[in-house]
Amino acid sequence: MSTSSSLLNIQGLDKSFQTEQQSVQALRQIELDVKEGEFVTVIGPSGCGKSTLLRIIAGLDTGYEGSVKLGGQPITGPGIDKGFIFQEPRLFPWLTVEKNIAADLSLRDKDVRRRVDELIELVKLKGFEQAYPKALSGGMAQRVAIARALLRNPRILLLDEPFGALDAFTRAHMQEVLLDIWERNGTTMILVTHDIDEAVFLGNRIIILKPRPGEIRGRVTVDLPYPRKKSSAGFQEFRYKVLNEFERIDELAFGEAGAGI
Amino acid sequence: MREQAHTLPSGTLTAQRRRVRTGSGGFGRHFLVAALLPAIILVVWQWAGSTGRVSPLLLPSPLAIGEAFVRLSLSGELFIQLWHSLVRASTGVFYGSLAALLLGGIVGLSRTVRKLVDPSLQLLRLTPSLATAPIIILWFGFGETSKIVIIGFGAFFPLYMSMVQSILGVDSKLTEVTRVLAFGRGKQLTRLVLPAALPGILSGLRLSIAYGWLGLVVAELLGSQSGIGYLMSHAQTNSQPEVIFVGVIIFAVMGKLIDLFVVTIERRLLRWRDSFTGN
Ligand SMILES: Nc1ncnc2c1ncn2[C@@H]1O[C@H](COP(=O)(O)OP(=O)(O)O)[C@@H](O)[C@H]1O
Numbered sequence: 199m200s201t202s203s204s205l206l207n208i209q210g211l212d213k214s215f216q217t218e219q220q221s222v223q224a225l226r227q228i229e230l231d232v233k234e235g236e237f238v239t240v241i242g243p244s245g246c247g248k249s250t251l252l253r254i255i256a257g258l259d260t261g262y263e264g265s266v267k268l269g270g271q272p273i274t275g276p277g278i279d280k281g282f283i284f285q286e287p288r289l290f291p292w293l294t295v296e297k298n299i300a301a302d303l304s305l306r307d308k309d310v311r312r313r314v315d316e317l318i319e320l321v322k323l324k325g326f327e328q329a330y331p332k333a334l335s336g337g338m339a340q341r342v343a344i345a346r347a348l349l350r351n352p353r354i355l356l357l358d359e360p361f362g363a364l365d366a367f368t369r370a371h372m373q374e375v376l377l378d379i380w381e382r383n384g385t386t387m388i389l390v391t392h393d394i395d396e397a398v399f400l401g402n403r404i405i406i407l408k409p410r411p412g413e414i415r416g417r418v419t420v421d422l423p424y425p426r427k428k429s430s431a432g433f434q435e436f437r438y439k440v441l442n443e444f445e446r447i448d449e450l451a452f453g454e455a456g457a458g459i
Numbered sequence: 460m461r462e463q464a465h466t467l468p469s470g471t472l473t474a475q476r477r478r479v480r481t482g483s484g485g486f487g488r489h490f491l492v493a494a495l496l497p498a499i500i501l502v503v504w505q506w507a508g509s510t511g512r513v514s515p516l517l518l519p520s521p522l523a524i525g526e527a528f529v530r531l532s533l534s535g536e537l538f539i540q541l542w543h544s545l546v547r548a549s550t551g552v553f554y555g556s557l558a559a560l561l562l563g564g565i566v567g568l569s570r571t572v573r574k575l576v577d578p579s580l581q582l583l584r585l586t587p588s589l590a591t592a593p594i595i596i597l598w599f600g601f602g603e604t605s606k607i608v609i610i611g612f613g614a615f616f617p618l619y620m621s622m623v624q625s626i627l628g629v630d631s632k633l634t635e636v637t638r639v640l641a642f643g644r645g646k647q648l649t650r651l652v653l654p655a656a657l658p659g660i661l662s663g664l665r666l667s668i669a670y671g672w673l674g675l676v677v678a679e680l681l682g683s684q685s686g687i688g689y690l691m692s693h694a695q696t697n698s699q700p701e702v703i704f705v706g707v708i709i710f711a712v713m714g715k716l717i718d719l720f721v722v723t724i725e726r727r728l729l730r731w732r733d734s735f736t737g738n
């Protein structure tokens with residue numbers, strides 16, 4: 199796994215939304231460089247622009263200022279080189295598991311068939327190829343969505359609070375599945391979460407965002423070896439580091455509110 | 460794998476079977492209860508007829524209607540006229556729904572065409588078909604064409620409406636998925652828009668067929684040389700009220716049978732949706 203060359207480069211990114219009465223600045227002066235094969239987690243309270251950041255990288259949101267480049271090329275729109283996992287699995291309810299993974303591709307194509315079978319194995323859904331989404335649990339459905347994105351061999355996988363709707367046990371299981379995929383495939387990942395444990399458990403690097411306007415408030419490099427144990431002293435140390443950054447944000451927010459009184 | 464144990468496909472199959480069984484048991488009892496009132500009415504009706512309390516010219520007795528039914532069936536007359544009606548209705552519904560699918564599809568997919576065409580069609584939709592029938596006859600004469608147009612006109616709107624609505628109602632979250640996966644225009648239609656719109660299209664089609672059937676009655680009663688409606692107006696001029704009643708019953712029973720047929724097809728095509736919405 200090469201972790202030397204830069205894959206995603208963001209410089210001076212500003213994004214604001216115009217609503218009827220006002221303009222909301224969602225992101226301000228974001229600087230981020232993600233290297234090939236890295237696993238970056240982005241954490242911050244709700245409304246701090248996490249989804250907006252991911253959507254811009256995915257090419258779903260345009261109309262920003264600054265430069266966002268993937269592999270040196272400016273991002274002009276969505277494409278299969280940028281995989282996206284939403285909080286909800288968003289499967290096509292009329293397609294079976296394997297057809298959902300194939301999506302616009304045909305399973306009659308031998309190459310697609312083989313890759314889909316491999317991915318079903320990878321996300322541990324063997325035996326459910328013919329099931330419809332209605333029959334799946336939340337965790338299984340999200341694994342189908344991950345397989346669907348991976349089939350396109352994306353250069354980067356963007357995950358927007360992918361396990362936020364799952365119960366704690368399923369979430370822990372999904373985190374392990376995702377790490378397993380990352381270690382086998384080496385796909386570069388950016389995962390957005392508001393769960394500190396999740397951010398520390400998964401990331402090489404944690405980006406901490408603060409709201410109003412969304413800005414990067416801290417960066418923590420997690421140099422713990424995988425697999426990580428959530429109960430270990432090293433893990434707790436990084437947890438506290440991130441928590442500390444959050445407390446700084448709280449003080450800041452409190453200070454601003456105080457100044458207003 | 461903990462979370463998989465309770466969602467094995469075999470478990471859901473038995474659940475489905477159980478649902479069907481209790482459903483049919485309930486159906487038998489329901490049917491008996493529902494048939495009670497018509498049975499009482501039939502008995503009283505027959506009694507009133509055979510004792511001469513009601514004139515057979517106004518209300519022929521059930522037995523007389525049954526006799527007429529057997530006579531018309533044996534002579535083959537009933538089936539010939541029913542065949543004419545069915546061909547006529549199918550032709551009208553076919554053209555009407557084809558136009559609805561095409562126009563509704565274009566209006567649903569193109570914002571420009573929608574702004575241009577939809578308001579006018581909405582106005583036309585609110586015109587009762589009984590009111591438009593004389594105009595259609597004025598333009599197309601008393602021949603077969605005007606009948607097809609009346610039926611087609613009735614069948615057009617329900618399907619057109621649901622076509623437009625269901626295309627516009629495609630889940631924008633899924634549309635976003637097709638953007639992320641970079642679907643081509645064709646796949647966008649066949650893998651997203653059509654399947655997503657299918658439930659709406661089918662229920663629109665069901666309404667369209669019902670309206671087409673209504674149009675058939677209007678068209679045939681307004682003057683026709685064949686069909687069940689012809690049989691009825693012919694019987695009217697020849698004072699054969701029992702034949703009129705046979706016609707009414709045929710219209711009702713056929714309408715119900717056709718509806719059942721469409722519902723069956725609907726179930727088949729929407730298995731992905733129905734299989735787990737029980738309880
Ligand atoms: N489409 C939009 N129109 C207007 N405002 C938006 C839109 N999307 C996001 N915002 C605003 O931008 C800010 C960041 O939103 P978002 O990126 O969804 O935050 P997060 O994902 O961190 O919860 C919020 O204040 C939100 O109200």
Ligand SMILES: [Mg+2]
Pocket residue numbers: 248249250358
């Ligand atoms: Mg969000």
